[in-house]
Amino acid sequence: MNHKTTAFIQAARVAHLATADKKGRPHVIPICYAFDGREIYSPIDEKPKKISPLLLKRIRNIQVNPHVSVVIDRYDEDWNRLAYVLILGRAKVVLRGARHERAVRLLRKKYPQYRKMRLEARPIIQITPIQWKSWGAL
Amino acid sequence: MNHKTTAFIQAARVAHLATADKKGRPHVIPICYAFDGREIYSPIDEKPKKISPLLLKRIRNIQVNPHVSVVIDRYDEDWNRLAYVLILGRAKVVLRGARHERAVRLLRKKYPQYRKMRLEARPIIQITPIQWKSWGAL
Secondary structure, eight states: OHHHHHHHHHOOEEEEEEEEEETOHHHHHHHOEEEOOSSSEEOSSSSSSSGGGGGSHHHHHHHHHHHEEEEEEOOOOSSOOEEEEEEEEEEEEEOOHHHHHHHHHHHHHGGGGGGGGGGGGGGGEEEEEEEEEEEEOO | OHHHHHHHHHSSOOEEEEEEEETTOOOEEEOOOOSSSEEEEEEOOSOOOOOOOOGGGHHHHHOOOEEEEEEEOOOSSSSGEEEEEEEEEEEEEEOOOOOHHHHHHHHHHHHHGGSSGGGGGOOOEEEEEEEEEEEEOO
């Protein structure tokens, strides 16, 4: 991944994560995330959810099918300024440990909103990009 | 679908479409679209693409697996203002006919950018919502 692609991913505030269930039915949601240049981390945070973190659809999908896709894009009414980075990768759920701690630090650095949330106790989705492509005016 | 949900979908300028291939590997991209209150229409437009419209990944996926997911969301640094509508549905590719013409009209009404593009000759993805849920401050 080149510098421009990495910088575009790191600068954006929201990405979209697609997972699929065992039958291949896709599911897509907006996510907050941090990118360390190799891995993408997205927490199951304390924004209101009706069910327990590990029962969320994205988590259940990843547990039966680790293939995911993430897109980071910029929309603009001047369509010459449109851009995206599309990532195909594999995801896993991290509950604790050194990698979890590192992800929490990165997320709090990027989003001041996370400094007041107890991310330590929440699952984090770790996404390893396998293929990516960029399009438009990064 | 209630009025608030419909209005939120119609007002947004970009959505995210997730498809999956035969093996259940998901793919997600930003899309422009119009919503008539029942169906979502997204054209394979003339924004730069390296390959022929019908060879695009989203189209090939839909042809082997019609299950799709679309999310329309608003990001804001004030997380009390976050919102999304998540749709699970079925997609098909429309190449011509009355429905295609209607979709082109809707798309040109919503996006002045489309008034100069030859959408008449381009495939349109028609998405029929089957389930949906809204979250946050619509």
